[in-house]
Amino acid sequence: MKTKNELFEKLWEVLYPGDPPREKKIDPEVREVIEHLYDLSAMPEPDYDGIWNRVIKDKAFKRRYVLRKMLKYAAVIALPLLLVLGGIFLLNQESTEVVPMSYERPKNAILLTMSDGSELDLRKVQQEYLTKEKVVEIRQDSTKGLVYETTTDDDTVQRYHVLEIPVAADFRLRLSDGSVVYLNSGSKLKYPIAFKGSERKVFLEGEGYFEVVKDEAHPFKVEVRNVEVEVLGTSFNVNAYPEKQGVQTTLANGKVRVTSGAKQVVLLPGEQASCLDGSIDVKKVDVREFTSWKDGLFIFNRMSLKEIMQQMERWYGLRIVFFDSEIEKYTFTGMIDKNLPAEETFKVIEKVVDVHFSLKGGNVIVTKLK
16 A cells, blocks of 8 residues: 555646656546646635535546545645645646746836825836925935935925835835935835934834934934834844744944833844844844845855745745745755846755755745655
8 A cells, every 4th residue: 555655746746747847648537636626726715624525526536536545645745735736737738748937036016105195116217307205306226226315404294205115126225314225025114205303213114224324413213013223323134024023133333222112232233133022132143144135145054944935935026835844944054146047046055955946937846855
């Protein structure tokens, strides 16, 4: 009697014939099951028990006990994965060949929301002069990104803009005080078009690197979730992506004060504060690992594949599926150019780690090497 893994491999060979693909005739009953799974995967909130009950009623299963048993084991192991694979590897009626697709990062809108609520896609507007608010002139620059320059101080109202960076992009912004902010993929920054009052405060979601112009009379503050980072003049990185389950502040130079609830710490260069539920943990780190993204590099130091793939999903706009949860714990150390195509980035990791990446469209399956 075959093991569950052996039984699952039979179906896997149908869904993923290898690279280069092996041409062979697929049992029409197996094809029918694959198509059935793919149709069911379109459900907005799949009920996996219900899906299986519907699948086993298919006539292909009734005619073949062996096939039914094989796919039942496969479904127990990875029915959610099959729903993904059904869309990636669905075989058409005339050919069983699976052709690897070249992948290009999506170019979603880089969205700027103005103080009056109007929106601009910065990918579509002209470079040079962009627009003019009451107290600032705003332009795009090919090297400096979005630039704000104060024209007058006679506005008594604090007006805000919101800049949203989509997956598969990053962006540079120069605020009206001259401070520079680099925003990573999937991040959002709310900021005054011109700073007023005794402090300069911005609001961050996601990840940003800040190079703050020194102004002791007007401290610069970054508010993210329930954490506040206050500086006088310094360079630092703040990471508050959802998977972090907290806020991570890494100081490149200068000094920052990190406040979380009732606790407060002052960081020195090379230190990192991790804030979660009111607590603050401080440790020494290699700053480059946490700031290299703004310079077009990925630097990983014994980082788990799970954490690395979270970055790949954001940077390339991909969906990553691990064939085995054990693979998520594998680690990788190395430096990779962010401008490499996704295929080349995965090849670099494959040279070091015993895994294989199967890239089909916007989906990636990560498997162990046998």
